[in-house]
Amino acid sequence: MLTINVTPTLNAGWIAYFAPYSMERHHDLIARMAVRPGVTLSMLGETLDGQPLDCLSITDAETPARKLWLIARQHPGETMAEWWMEGLLERLTDPADALARKLRRQHVFHIVPNMNPDGSRRGHLRTNAVGTNLNREWQTPTLERSPEVYRVLEAMHRTGVDFCLDVHGDEALPHNFIAGFEGIPRSRTIS
């Protein structure tokens, strides 16, 4: 049972399931990261509501050893996934962080902090503008139903992928865990 007690001080109120991560904050994050050294911002495509699908590519390497993809918030209500991305981006672009410097010198990171801007803006828990669960679209995405996945997959085919992390969140589990990409042809889990 979830119980919320509140004494309203205004005639309107909003109650969030998880700590909100607004599109305004998303745009602030993209703008802040895009000007940092070694970061390139690209728009992989447009969503059905006409919003940009932002991707930050980060590297200091001339010929990166590995192409690492990190995506989050396919389920837009899982706001903790984008809070996670904000922390990751802050550390990865920190010039004073020795581990981040080493990783940037060796590899390239392609990062999509929000895979589902339409669902985020509309306040959906699990779907995009037309009710598609993007996490179920990777086998056969379409521009009509799941342009977010279609465009990211297109970019992945262009760059190649050595590693991919797809960040989700859960309200019930008291711990963090990593699930492998079981069932995906030509994939293997790196431990």
Ligand SMILES: [Zn+2]
């Ligand atoms: Zn999820």
